[in-house]
Amino acid sequence: xxxxxxxxxxxxxxxxxxxxxxxxxxxxxxxxxxxxxxxxxxxxxxxxxxxxxxxxxxxxxxxxxxxxxxxxxxxxxxxxxxxxxxxxxxxxxxxxxxxxxxxxxxxxxxxxxxxxxxxxxxxxxxxxxxxxxxxxxxxxxxxxxxxxxxxxxxxxxxxxxxxxxxxxxxxxxxxxxxxxxxxxxxxxxxxxxxxxxxxxxxxxxxxxxxxxxxxxxxxxxxxxxxxxxxxxxxxxxxxxxxxxxxxxxxxxxxxxxxxxxxxxxxxxxxxxxxxxxxxxxxxxxxxxxxxxxxxxxxxxxxxxxxxx
Ligand SMILES: NC(=O)c1ccc[n+]([C@@H]2O[C@H](COP(=O)([O-])OP(=O)(O)OC[C@H]3O[C@@H](n4cnc5c(N)ncnc54)[C@H](OP(=O)(O)O)[C@@H]3O)[C@@H](O)[C@H]2O)c1
Numbered sequence: 519x520x521x522x523x524x525x526x527x528x529x530x531x532x533x534x535x536x537x538x539x540x541x542x543x544x545x546x547x548x549x550x551x552x553x554x555x556x557x558x559x560x561x562x563x564x565x566x567x568x569x570x571x572x573x574x575x576x577x578x579x580x581x582x583x584x585x586x587x588x589x590x591x592x593x594x595x596x597x598x599x600x601x602x603x604x605x606x607x608x609x610x611x612x613x614x615x616x617x618x619x620x621x622x623x624x625x626x627x628x629x630x631x632x633x634x635x636x637x638x639x640x641x642x643x644x645x646x647x648x649x650x651x652x653x654x655x656x657x658x659x660x661x662x663x664x665x666x667x668x669x670x671x672x673x674x675x676x677x678x679x680x681x682x683x684x685x686x687x688x689x690x691x692x693x694x695x696x697x698x699x700x701x702x703x704x705x706x707x708x709x710x711x712x713x714x715x716x717x718x719x720x721x722x723x724x725x726x727x728x729x730x731x732x733x734x735x736x737x738x739x740x741x742x743x744x745x746x747x748x749x750x751x752x753x754x755x756x757x758x759x760x761x762x763x764x765x766x767x768x769x770x771x772x773x774x775x776x777x778x779x780x781x782x783x784x785x786x787x788x789x790x791x792x793x794x795x796x797x798x799x800x801x802x803x804x805x806x807x808x809x810x811x812x813x814x815x816x817x818x819x820x821x822x823x824x825x826x
Contacts, residue, residue, distance in 0.1 A: 556582045622669065766784060
């Protein structure tokens with residue numbers, strides 16, 4: 519069977535037994551991250567659900583245990599908007615754990631006004647990209663202990679928007695809620711391209727995905743009760759489920775057909791749902807110059823260095 523036909527027929531049932539493998543998932547308490555955690559746990563993986571609120575993480579663990587009572591689950595409190603929180607969480611994990619699969623999945627979208635993280639970064643870019651940049655660097659010792667590790671970063675189709683070009687990263691000159699989101703999602707792609715280049719020849723691979731679209735808590739920042747009601751109704755009519763939206767992450771994390779550096783998305787013509795497969799990178803996002811620029815800026819802003 520060729521890689522193409524395997525991809526065409528891929529469903530989560532194709533996932534091999536994952537006993538002995540450990541996955542770390544940011545945003546594991548909600549939406550796509552929770553669904554990713556559930557499916558990996560059902561296939562035998564030990565899953566570390568990472569989130570910023572222990573109560574929400576405990577609820578997520580209870581929810582997964584409803585379908586898989588013997589699921590091997592742990593939690594890690596980490597706020598991606600705080601470099602101190604990331605340092606504390608990753609130091610503990612990096613000391614003892616082996617991580618085979620890292621899902622940089624957490625994210626915020628459509629934050630109405632410019633806000634900042636506790637380190638002063640614009641909130642959307644700071645959480646979605648810089649937080650994951652620092653987290654990935656902190657988890658490298660745990661990833662290197664794996665015989666074959668994969669880092670899956672969850673981007674979005676917004677990465678292809680022209681407004682997402684990587685300039686004014688902190689949105690200091692002008693702020694637009696979805697422009698900040700598009701920049702952060704483009705950064706997820708460019709980060710993965712640069713990481714994959716830097717990881718060449720190691721046992722760690724880096725892949726980026728876009729999940730299509732799904733009704734999750736991501737739409738919660740819409741302004742005002744009317745807008746929120748409109749978004750809630752429109753979302754339910756137009757968007758898919760977190761179950762389907764987790765397929766690109768699950769495929770990217772577990773399929774032997776996936777290669778480092780690939781961008782994985784749904785195959786449907788509307789690009790919102792369907793079997794996951796490699797899709798074209800956003801224009802210029804594979805350019806080494808863009809990757810080098812983003813890497814240098816991320817190091818400068820966070821003070822974090824990768825030990826690859
Ligand atoms: N849903 C879609 O249609 C869609 C489309 C394209 C891309 N995506 C991407 O898919 C990923 C998952 O989103 P989702 O749709 O599943 O949304 P979601 O249900 O809102 O989940 C987002 C997760 O990120 C966590 N998070 C947010 N800020 C954080 C922080 N500072 N520190 C740690 N965790 C934080 C949230 O934690 P709390 O519960 O504590 O807030 C939540 O667990 C995101 O990267 C998003 O950009 C989603």
